[in-house]
Amino acid sequence: MNDETLKERFEYWKKVLRLREGWDVSLEIIRDAQFKKTGDFKVDPDDKKAVLLLNGLNPNDMNMEEVIIHELMHLKLYPLDQVTESLIDAHYTKNTKPYEFAYSQFMMSLEQTVSELAKCFLKVHVKDKNLSFGRVKNHPGYNALFDGLKPYGNAEDY
Numbered sequence: 001m002n003d004e005t006l007k008e009r010f011e012y013w014k015k016v017l018r019l020r021e022g023w024d025v026s027l028e029i030i031r032d033a034q035f036k037k038t039g040d041f042k043v044d045p046d047d048k049k050a051v052l053l054l055n056g057l058n059p060n061d062m063n064m065e066e067v068i069i070h071e072l073m074h075l076k077l078y079p080l081d082q083v084t085e086s087l088i089d090a091h092y093t094k095n096t097k098p099y100e101f102a103y104s105q106f107m108m109s110l111e112q113t114v115s116e117l118a119k120c121f122l123k124v125h126v127k128d129k130n131l132s133f134g135r136v137k138n139h140p141g142y143n144a145l146f147d148g149l150k151p152y153g154n155a156e157d158y
Contacts, residue, residue: 029056054071
């Protein structure tokens with residue numbers, strides 16, 4: 001997608017997700033090899049301003065509209081994100097295993113939820129419905145999950 005199309009899709013999704021009311025959200029397209037993320041946000045919750053940083057180099061060969069939707073979903077869920085992080089901070093001591101467990105589980109759940117919502121919107125509202133599989137390309141195959149596992153008990157137990 002060229003920059004003009006990215007900006008047009010960004011404005012479209014701000015409207016669909018009702019992020020024009022109450023939030024000032026802008027788009028910054030980054031073309032710097034040092035910027036490794038596909039998308040990210042800078043947020044000022046007190047002033048309700050946010051900047052979506054979008055990697056214009058698209059190093060992970062992502063569907064960029066999916067990335068825009070995904071990142072805007074993070075902004076839409078930002079209040080819930082902040083409340084949950086505050087609860088974790090209030091109930092667990094940082095740099096402990098319980099804290100790391102609670103925080104990592106929350107972040108994993110948040111990413112899964114945001115990704116799933118983005119896929120749903122992509123399926124309904126977008127011409128290019130191809131999902132991005134960038135991260136999957138680097139994962140081992142399913143059978144590799146069993147490499148090195150030893151059977152439980154004795155062979156005669158089976």
